[in-house]
Amino acid sequence: MGEFLEFDNVSRHYGDIRAVDGVSLAVRKGEFFSLLGPSGCGKTTLLRMLAGFETPDAGRVFLDGKDITAQPANERKVNTIFQSYALFPHLSVWDNIAFGPRIAKRPRKEIAEDVEKMLKLIQLSDQAWKKPDQLSGGQKQRVAIARALINKPQVLLLDEPLAALDLKLRQRMLIELDLIHDQVGITFLYVTHDQGEAMSLSDRIAVMDHGKIEQIGTPAEIYEAPRSSFVAAFIGDTNFFEGEVDEIIEGEYSRLEIEGFPPVVCFNDKQLVDGVPVFISIRPEKFRIWREKPDLDWKHTVVKGTVEDVIYLGHSTKYWVRVQDYRIAVHRQHHRFLLDEKPIRWHDDVWLSWHADDGFMLERYREADEQLMETPPEKVGEAQGRT
Amino acid sequence: MNRSRVPLYTTLAVLLFFYLPIVVLVINSFNASRFGGTWDGWTLKWYAKLFTQRDIWLALKNTLIIAVGATAGSVVLGTTAAFALHRYGKSRLQRVHYSLIYTPLVVPEILMGISLLLFFVAIGAELGLFTIFLAHVTFCTSYVAMVVLARLQDFDFSIIEAAQDLGAGWWTTTWKVLLPLLAPGIAAGGLLAFTLSIDDFVISFFVAGPGSTTLPIRIYSMIKFGSPPLINALSTLLLVVTFTLVALSQRLTERRRA
Numbered sequence: 256m257g258e259f260l261e262f263d264n265v266s267r268h269y270g271d272i273r274a275v276d277g278v279s280l281a282v283r284k285g286e287f288f289s290l291l292g293p294s295g296c297g298k299t300t301l302l303r304m305l306a307g308f309e310t311p312d313a314g315r316v317f318l319d320g321k322d323i324t325a326q327p328a329n330e331r332k333v334n335t336i337f338q339s340y341a342l343f344p345h346l347s348v349w350d351n352i353a354f355g356p357r358i359a360k361r362p363r364k365e366i367a368e369d370v371e372k373m374l375k376l377i378q379l380s381d382q383a384w385k386k387p388d389q390l391s392g393g394q395k396q397r398v399a400i401a402r403a404l405i406n407k408p409q410v411l412l413l414d415e416p417l418a419a420l421d422l423k424l425r426q427r428m429l430i431e432l433d434l435i436h437d438q439v440g441i442t443f444l445y446v447t448h449d450q451g452e453a454m455s456l457s458d459r460i461a462v463m464d465h466g467k468i469e470q471i472g473t474p475a476e477i478y479e480a481p482r483s484s485f486v487a488a489f490i491g492d493t494n495f496f497e498g499e500v501d502e503i504i505e506g507e508y509s510r511l512e513i514e515g516f517p518p519v520v521c522f523n524d525k526q527l528v529d530g531v532p533v534f535i536s537i538r539p540e541k542f543r544i545w546r547e548k549p550d551l552d553w554k555h556t557v558v559k560g561t562v563e564d565v566i567y568l569g570h571s572t573k574y575w576v577r578v579q580d581y582r583i584a585v586h587r588q589h590h591r592f593l594l595d596e597k598p599i600r601w602h603d604d605v606w607l608s609w610h611a612d613d614g615f616m617l618e619r620y621r622e623a624d625e626q627l628m629e630t631p632p633e634k635v636g637e638a639q640g641r642t
Numbered sequence: 643m644n645r646s647r648v649p650l651y652t653t654l655a656v657l658l659f660f661y662l663p664i665v666v667l668v669i670n671s672f673n674a675s676r677f678g679g680t681w682d683g684w685t686l687k688w689y690a691k692l693f694t695q696r697d698i699w700l701a702l703k704n705t706l707i708i709a710v711g712a713t714a715g716s717v718v719l720g721t722t723a724a725f726a727l728h729r730y731g732k733s734r735l736q737r738v739h740y741s742l743i744y745t746p747l748v749v750p751e752i753l754m755g756i757s758l759l760l761f762f763v764a765i766g767a768e769l770g771l772f773t774i775f776l777a778h779v780t781f782c783t784s785y786v787a788m789v790v791l792a793r794l795q796d797f798d799f800s801i802i803e804a805a806q807d808l809g810a811g812w813w814t815t816t817w818k819v820l821l822p823l824l825a826p827g828i829a830a831g832g833l834l835a836f837t838l839s840i841d842d843f844v845i846s847f848f849v850a851g852p853g854s855t856t857l858p859i860r861i862y863s864m865i866k867f868g869s870p871p872l873i874n875a876l877s878t879l880l881l882v883v884t885f886t887l888v889a890l891s892q893r894l895t896e897r898r899r900a
C-alpha cells in the first residue's frame with residue numbers, strides 16, 4: 256500500500272452491464288490523475304464509487320490508508336465537480352461556496368475569510384451576490400470549483416468538467432485548472448473522454464475501456480508505448496501491422512516477418528520468440544518519407560510504396576501510402592518551405608523508413624479498434640487526388 | 643392585408659359561451675332588483691345581507707376547516723407519492739401506483755361520491771366534517787402528486803448529490819436544498835388542492851352529514867329555498883377566491899421555468 260487513494264479490484268454491474276469490472280488503481284498524493292476512455296466505459300461509475308454515490312458490488316476503496324468502501328458520501332473527505340455544475344440555484348455565489356463550511360459548522364469569521372479567499376482565487380469577488388443563473392458557463396464552472404475546494408478535500412473529483420463549455424473557454428479553463436492544481440496541491444481525479452485534455456493536464460492517466468483499465472502511465476508512456484491496440488488507436492493516430500517473430504537479435508531487438516515486407520527490425524521488450532504472432536503499432540509521425548531509397552543502418556526498416564492521398568494540414572502534411580496490403584498513414588512536418596524540392600504527389604512512388612524503436616509491440620490486439628481511427632477513403636479516383 | 647377574421651370571431655364566441663353566464667351572475671349580484679329579469683340599479687345590499695346570515699358563516703367555517711385540513715393532508719401525501727413515483731417510476735409497482743393516483747382525476751365525481759358514501763356507511767363511519775375531509779384528501783392528493791411530479795421531472799438531482807458531497811446529511815439536504823427548490827411546486831399543488839376542496843360539491847354532497855354543510859352545498863339548497871340575489875353574491879365571492887388561488891398557483895408553477 257502506501258498509496259494515497261486505491262481501488263482494489265472494484266466492480267459495479269448493472270444487470271448485464273459491467274460498468275466497472277475488476278479495476279485496481281492507485282493514485283499518489285497530490286497527483287493529477289485522469290481516467291480516460293470513450294463514453295460508457297465506466298469512468299463516471301468509478302468516480303461515483305469514490306464519491307460515495309455508488310457502492311461497489313465487489314472490491315474495496317481506500318483513501319489515506321482507511322477503507323472507505325461503506326462510508327456514506329457526506330462523511331467522505333472528497334468533493335466533486337459535477338458535469339452539470341449542480342450549483343444550488345436558490346443560493347447566491349457566496350452562499351453556494353459557503354455551503355460546505357457551514358455544514359461543517361466552522362466559525363462564521365473563518366467561513367467569511369475562506370469564502371473571500373476562494374472568490375479571489377476564481378476571480379469572482381465582484382459577483383458574489385449573483386444567483387447561478389445570472390452567471391456564464393465558465394463562471395458557474397469556477398464557482399463549482401471554489402465550492403468544492405473550500406472544504407480542502409483529500410481528493411477533488413472532476414467529471415468531464417469542461418464538456419459543457421465551448422472550445423475557447425475550454426482551453427482557458429484547462430490552463431486555470433492546471434494553475435489551481437499547482438496552487439492548492441490537492442489530489443485531482445479527472446474524468447474525461449477527451450485525450451487532449453487528459454494528455455495536457457495529467458501526471459498520469461488510466462485508459463479505460465468496457466469497465467476495465469487498459470493501461471496506466473504518464474501521457475508520454477501511454478502515447479509512445481501503448482500496450483494494446485485500443486490504447487494505441489484511442490490516443491492519437493497509428494498504424495497496425497501483423498507479423499511473426501523470426502529471430503531475436505542483440506537481446507532487445509528482434510526481426511519480424513510481415514507479409515510482403517522486407518525483414519522488419521523491432522524493439523522487443525516483451526522478449527517474444529520464434530513464430531509468435533505479434534501486432535505492432537507505429538505512429539504516423541515516426542515514418543520518414545523519401546523520394547529515393549535511403550541508405551540507413553540495420554535498425555531501420557525501409558519499404559517501398561505508392562502515395563494514394565496527400566492532405567495538407569498546415570502544421571504538417573498527411574500522406575496515405577500503399578505498401579502491399581497496408582495503407583499507411585504518414586505525417587510529415589514542414590521544416591522549411593522547400594521551393595526547389597519537388598513536392599510529393601498522388602501516385603508517386605516513395606520510400607518509407609522507420610527506426611526499430613519507433614514500432615511498438617502490442618500485448619493485446621482487437622480488430623475492432625481499427626474503427627477508432629480515421630480511415631482513408633477506400634476508392635481513390637483521379638478527381639480526389641490532391642497535391 | 644386581408645387577414646381572415648374567422649379565428650377572432652370563434653375566439654369571441656367561445657369566450658362568450660364560457661363566460662356569459664358567469665358575467666350575468668356577477669352583474670346580477672349587484673342588481674338592486676330582487677329578480678334577475680329587470681335592472682333596478684347598482685347595490686351592495688345583497689353582500690351586506692350575506693354577512694348577516696348565520697348559516698352561511700357556519701358553512702364558510704366548515705368549508706375552510708375542510709379545505710385547510712384536506713390541503714395539509716394531501717400536500718404531505720401527494721408530495722411523498724410524487725417522490726416515490728419519480729424515484730422508482732420504472733418498477734411495476736410504481737406503474738400501478740401511477741395509475742391509481744391518476745384515476746381520481748378521470749373517474750366521474752359522482753362515482754367517487756357514491757363509492758365513498760357506500761364505503762363510509764359500510765364501515766359505520768359517522769357522516770360529517772371528518773368524512774368530507776377524508777373524501778377531499780383522496781382526490782386532492784392526486785392533484786398535488788401530479789403537480790409536484792411535473793416539477794420533479796425537470797429537477798436536476800445532481801444538486802442533491804452535490805449537497806451530500808459537501809457534507810450534508812439527509813435532513814440538511816431535505817431542508818436546505820430539496821424543499822426550498824420544490825416549494826413553489828408544492829405550494830402550487832397545495833393552492834390547487836385548497837381551491838378544489840372549497841369548490842367541491844358532488845363528492846361533498848354525498849358524504850356530508852347533518853351540521854357539516856359546506857358553502858357549495860349551502861348554495862345548492864339556497865337555489866331551492868333561498869333568494870336568488872344572495873346566491874349570486876355568494877357565488878361571486880366564491881368565484882373571486884377561486885380565481886385568485888388558481889392564478890397564484892399558476893404563477894408559482896411558471897416562475898422558475900424561465
Ligand SMILES: Nc1ncnc2c1ncn2[C@@H]1O[C@H](COP(=O)(O)OP(=O)(O)O)[C@@H](O)[C@H]1O
Pocket residue numbers: 269272273274292293294295296297298299300301
Ligand atoms: N444507474 C445505472 N443504471 C444502469 N446502467 C448504468 C447506470 N449508470 C451507468 N450505467 C451503465 O454503465 C456503463 C458505464 O457508464 P458510465 O460510468 O456513466 O460511463 P462513462 O462515464 O465512462 O461514460 C454504461 O453502459 C451505462 O449505460
Ligand SMILES: [Mg+2]
Pocket residue numbers: 295298299300415
Ligand atoms: Mg460519464
